[in-house]
Amino acid sequence: MEYVWRQTPRASSQLIEQLGKEINVNPILANMLINRGVESFETAKNYFRPSLSQLHDPFLMKDMTAAIDRIEEAIANEEKILVYGDYDVDGTTAVALVYSFLQTFYDQVDFYIPDRYKEGYGISDKGVRFAAENDYKLVIALDCGIKAIEKVALAKELGVDFIICDHHTPGDELPQAVAVLDAKRNDCDYPYKELSGAGVGFKLIQALAKRKGIDESALYSYLDLLVVSIAADIVPITGENRILAYYGLDRINNTPRPGLKALMLSAKIEKEIGISDIVFKIGPRINASGRLEHAKASVELLISTDLDLAIERAKLVDEVNTTRRNFDENITKEAFEMIAEREESNSWNSTVLFKEDWHKGVIGIVASRCIEKYYRPTIILTESNGKATGSARSVVDFDIYEAIAECADLLDQFGGHKYAAGLTLPVENVTDFQAMFEKVVKSRIEEAHRKPVIEIDDELLLDQINYKFYNILKQMAPFGPGNTEPILRISQAYAENVIILKDKHLRFNIVQDGQVTKPVCLGFGLADRAKDPDHTIVKMLQGKMRFDIVAEMRENFFRDKSSLQLYVKDIKFD
Template identity: 45%
Template sequence: MALQRSLGIHPVICSILVQRGISTFEEARSFFRPQLTDLHDPWLMKDMQKAVERIILAKEKQEKILVFGDYDVDGTTAVACMYRFLKKIHDPLDFYIPHRYREGYGVSKAGIDHAHANGFTLIISVDCGIKSADLIAYAKELGIDFIVCDHHLPDEQLPPAVAILNPKQKDCPYPFKELCGCGVGFKLMSALTKALGLPPDSAMADLDLLATAIAADIVDMADENRILAYYGLQKANQSPNFGIKALTVLSALRGTLNISNLVFMIAPRVNAAGRMDDARKAVQLFISDTYEEALRYAEMLHSDNSDRKEADSSITTEALELIRSRTDWTGRSSTLVFQPHWHKGVVGIVASRLIEHYHRPTIVLTQSGDYAAGSARSVPGFNLYEAIHACREHLLGYGGHFAAAGMTLELDKVELFREKFEEVVAATIHPDMLIPEIVIDHEIRLRDITPTFYNIICQMEPFGPQNLRPVFVVRHVVDTGASRILKETHLRVAIRQEHATITGIGFGMAHLYPLLENGKPVDIVFTIDENEWNGEKNLQLRLIDVRAAAQAS
């Protein structure tokens, strides 16, 4: 293989690179060594000139500017980045995050009224606004201009903003379409840097926040997102934002921060602010001028996250008991559960948890005021939004996309909605979609797992959609006699193949232990990671699945 000859690395890794569209030495160099010089020109984005000119005008006239964003990780980091950037060049400035339950998602009337009452004449919305045509028209009537920085799919009718920055607009020539909301804001800051003659790295000051947004929003880890996440991780490890540093300390994270840490440790704490209370403090965390100030806000988010985990755990347990008690739901193609006392902030997370147990499109509802409201999550390949759209006769409102959605309905319509949703899903879902699928990159032997092999896999970071952490399978391995169950829940394996041995951990997989007993051969699917214990680092397997090995023919 030409790529293997030019790179001199393990043929399995070369094969994985080719599967991911990397077949030449130059493509491999760009992949392993991303360059900021390869970022696209921000002026290619439609309306960029208009947006920059309007901000410069506001600067010259000393207008009050309000940065408006959503309450999730992408929205709060986008607001923090834009606010911190503008603060260097403009003074009459503030930010606004809508309250999740009082105002709902995106641009809100309450937010516009707040801007009007306080004399703001320019609102820059980040990670929202593209679907807010009526509200932005309302703002215009009040004498407030909007610049929209968004990445969600536009409707046919665009809002009457002075500028719309969104690479997904049909007539936008920008070459990369998969930026997150914070990423679109970054392109505006990059253009302003050039227009105002600021130091070239002015827009780069918060790449660690941008990397957090890219990780949390699960956008494609390709093109600009890969470059920005790569350098954002460097900043997160070398000179992090005080907020990132404080959350890292409270999360008890040690060693090098990677995308997985941002997704599973940092992002949930940021999201918890909006889920359990008020997301404004997530922005205050990231714009803190001192570590001590950031730590105070981080402790609030950490507390919110503890409350979130408790609610998430108890509601998931209740929901699973509810499903098991309904024998008439056995064999269904969908799940819809409802309890009026469940916390609205975690129903989406609970829907995802239920899919781990029952692999089918799932809706979790709770009572919100006089109505039922909730969230839905899909299984890979099934268009959830279309299914919910087909049930619209029973809904007061709904929104979302292919994989996730939200809805509101009358309390007495829950049963009708459940049956209609099941009818639609059963009629449209392919049976294969109801079976969990593991995508395996390559089969290897245990002897292939060496520090050199692992180090090259680590250089494939940052991982994410379009560049997932490689998943491997080894076949016909046997227990060395040291495999065991940990804390009644987890599976610790010690396995052998030929003369090679290695250990591995399978969280929540204790029920698979009998497969390893009596020296029976098994096939194991896993990723490779590093375990540090008492100052020693060793490679280990992170188990995904274990099954009895097929009989050799």
């Protein structure tokens, strides 16, 4: 795939010089920090040394007082409380977090995860009736419910109260719940709007602890669950999320709960775990149960208190994840074939595919795979309970939620946010929806949306690659949306010692005129280029043809020695 390289605008020389002097960093680092909102000694202090004391008062969130009042009323009256959550990573970690906290002082509490295939996303009719039939007077819904107008109304008729804790975009009408906690509400003045579903759950237990006089430090043991939610749900790692992720990573690396420790062992993570490890190794395993079987297994794993039991549960989850990968590969292959057939007759701005027997649990992953290859807004649909149901994924800066909303007349329901959404529609509407969605995307999409962009922080000379520089880069973590890992450009270089690794990767030393340092470059993701019939890229590198690269700087450990390497994101030859 061809990338567009885009240089982040450089801050003013005066601001760069001023910050550099205040915190004793070079101009390249000062510019990177300014572009991340760090412009003074004070903001740098908060950025490099985030503190839990910087977390906002949870009672600033609209309806929080009403939510806590109702929970205290339920406890005083010994009412049964049901903690209800979505079946993905965010939902299951949120349920594990809130349920575990409530259980420390109240035993009339249980949890419920809807069945993806029998009940679908969010609050279900079956879930509401389960609560009523089993005498649960209060349901705390996590990572879902912001659009469950009819289901919450049904619950009210059946004598069940709801507290909604969600982070998705609300519709024009809110459910008539006791409390609706969502910072994205138009009438909510909470200072930070990008919490994950588990993040809203954490604010709820933070408020409850405050009301009950429980020391806030008692909540820090739940931050390992919260960082998994933040990473896996791809929310911005800025503001409050960055503080929570920072301390969550500390927790998961030093004293993880047994369930997460078991998952780390299962994933063979032996080094310090970071955001990307959660995204690619931990998150998919937690997700697997909800995708193929029932997500209740994931919650049971996450709330395990015995490591041996957790390891056994993690093995079962891992087996399901292996099956999930097989489904994923087969359906992705079919999707690519369908796209190739469509391309023969038309030029498309979007991808909407439907096949009635595709596994509902992996269509979101398949949508992401299609974007990796074709890079355009994508919706993958399958048939479930007589309806077409699907997952949508978007490209950078294109709001797929708004595009779907323009097709609402053809849909039964939909929900989500800018980059990911879910939808359900009658099977007979699929063809019309495909045409309507394409029309909407065509009218909205801009040239800048058609190719993936690599945002470059700054240009570097090879002799500037040293541990003093790298150690400051490392302290800029945790990285993710809103605080991306710095991307550096190296210009007019050539290669030595070019090696193809496992027919997939490239390894070479990068050389630059006038520079002594010759670090190793690893070209992960250059496999397709390395496999071309004439090995063109390899020949160009071996022929010492000049090129520019964009790369991330990483530390490598081998035989008790460490070195700095460049992980190549893209390469362009003269």
